Amino acid sequence: MNKPILFGGLAVTAALVVLFATSFGKDPHKVDSPLIGKVAPSFDLPVLPEVPGTPSTQRVSLASLKGKPVILNFWSTWCRPCVAEHGVLREAARYTGDGVQFYGVAYEDTDERIRDFLKRSGQGYPTLIDEGGRTAIAYGLYGVPETFFIDAQGVIVDKFEGPLDPMTLAGLRSRLVGPR
Amino acid sequence: MKRSALVFATTLIYSTISLADTLVAPCPNAGPEGCPKGELQTLVADEKPNGPPLSGDALEQRTQTVAADIRCPVCQGSSIADSPSEMARNMKSSVRDLLALGYDDQQVMRIFERAYGEFIRLEPVADGFNLVVWIGPIVLLLLGLFVVWRVVRPVPAGATNAPATAETGADAIDPELQKYLEQARALARHDGPTGGGN
Numbered sequence: 131m132n133k134p135i136l137f138g139g140l141a142v143t144a145a146l147v148v149l150f151a152t153s154f155g156k157d158p159h160k161v162d163s164p165l166i167g168k169v170a171p172s173f174d175l176p177v178l179p180e181v182p183g184t185p186s187t188q189r190v191s192l193a194s195l196k197g198k199p200v201i202l203n204f205w206s207t208w209c210r211p212c213v214a215e216h217g218v219l220r221e222a223a224r225y226t227g228d229g230v231q232f233y234g235v236a237y238e239d240t241d242e243r244i245r246d247f248l249k250r251s252g253q254g255y256p257t258l259i260d261e262g263g264r265t266a267i268a269y270g271l272y273g274v275p276e277t278f279f280i281d282a283q284g285v286i287v288d289k290f291e292g293p294l295d296p297m298t299l300a301g302l303r304s305r306l307v308g309p310r
Numbered sequence: 311m312k313r314s315a316l317v318f319a320t321t322l323i324y325s326t327i328s329l330a331d332t333l334v335a336p337c338p339n340a341g342p343e344g345c346p347k348g349e350l351q352t353l354v355a356d357e358k359p360n361g362p363p364l365s366g367d368a369l370e371q372r373t374q375t376v377a378a379d380i381r382c383p384v385c386q387g388s389s390i391a392d393s394p395s396e397m398a399r400n401m402k403s404s405v406r407d408l409l410a411l412g413y414d415d416q417q418v419m420r421i422f423e424r425a426y427g428e429f430i431r432l433e434p435v436a437d438g439f440n441l442v443v444w445i446g447p448i449v450l451l452l453l454g455l456f457v458v459w460r461v462v463r464p465v466p467a468g469a470t471n472a473p474a475t476a477e478t479g480a481d482a483i484d485p486e487l488q489k490y491l492e493q494a495r496a497l498a499r500h501d502g503p504t505g506g507g508n
Contacts, residue, residue, distance in 0.1 A: 164427040171425070173352045238396050261349070263400035268352040270425035271397075272383045 163270055163289050170200075170280045171268035175235065175258035178244055190233065190258055192284065199230045199306035200280040204260075204271055206239040207247045212275040215293035219277075220254030222299050228307040229282075235260050237274045281306050350407055353421050359412030373406045376415050380405065380422055381432045389432050 165171070172193055176186035192200070203219055205212035223232040232255035236244050244257055260266055269278060277290045279302050287305050290298065364372055377391035382398040390398040390405070401422070408418050422430045434440045 161427055161429045164423075165425065171352050171355065174349070262403065263397065264349040264404060265352050266397075267401055267404055267422070268425055270383075270427070 160291070161272075163286075165270055165278075165286050166288060168286060169284050170202075170278065170286045171265070173258075173260075173265045173268070175260055175265060178236070178241060178248075178257040178259055182242065182245060186259065190256065192280075195231055196284055197282050199228070199282050199303075200278075201230055201232050201303065201306070202235060202269075202278040202280060203233070203275060204235045204237045204266060204269070204277070205275045206237045207243045208239065209237075209274045211293035213247070213251075215275055215295075216251055218294055218296050218299060220252050222296070222303070223255045228303070230303060230306060231255075233258055235265060237266055237271070238263065277302075279303070279306050350404070350411070353404060353408070353425075354413070355424075357413070357417060357421070359414070360417055361412045361414040363412040364409050369406065369410055372409050372415070373402065376409065376418050377402045377405050379419070379432050381426075381430050383426060383430070387432075 170192060172191065174189055174191035174193075177188040177190060179186045201219075201222075203215075205216070207213065219232060219234075234255060234257040236257055236259055241259065248257065258265075269276075272291070275291075275293060277294060277299075279287045279289070281287050288302055290302060294302075374391055378389045380390045380401065382388050382390045382393040382395060382401070384395050384397045385393045390401045392398075405418055408421065413421070419431065428434060434443065436444050
């Protein structure tokens, strides 16, 4: 047996085994967000005006929410999974005992369509308008829905891509406020 | 004890900030155009621009250059300069606004990197583990050359068609090698009956 060939072959195989062992089961398109564990990007966004055609009278900034845990959900009416998870978020927002604040951020959508959808499906919590998509960019958004879990200190504890189910949402929420 | 003092101090600072915010709000960083300018605040955080503000053709050109290096996160391997998607257009307009305010190329890149990680760079930085991408091909090429060198042994010049020379005798042999061949034959004759036999 040719030793160099044997060891060369073993080295290549070992490298491949390590690569497969660490990478199998992972979504190759998923990139870990560098924002997790960091202070959430600040924002200052208008709330969807209640009366169509009127300018928004209310704004919400992250700074004004400091001291309260925030669940920030980027969504849009043209996104099926967002529509599917809306009920889950709306129901979860009804419980206010732990002080968690829910906010939706509309992504690439129009005021009319959002208002129309919320009228049909129930509002539950305020929707903010991200004109120009700058907040989405600051949060490193890849698509919708994406939900950010920000603790009372303003740090992003976790982020969830895709539609939330009640169990996952409850689990992530408990990490914002500690187990009850 | 220390911990509770820290928590108290933090709470105090936060409540002061949020109070200040409600007083100064709605958009503290409003530019000459009013509130929308303030939205850039979410991207730049506390960073101050390093360069001079750009405008006109210079701004447009620089926007193209920088945008060509930023990956469109909703596309497959194209830059925000090439993609017509709304996400890419929003990102490009952010690049333009940042450059217009005087943020330089590296700062703009860093701002996007802060949100998306290194993935946002179409061309990874030649640093650390990434160097494999640069050095790897060269190493593999050298390795290949080494293997070829080992497999194709240096054949003595002139002995390339060895069987033929064995048949035709001394005619085909390099005169340079002739004397060595003679020596070898002499040795073989000498050692023949003892060493080589049987």
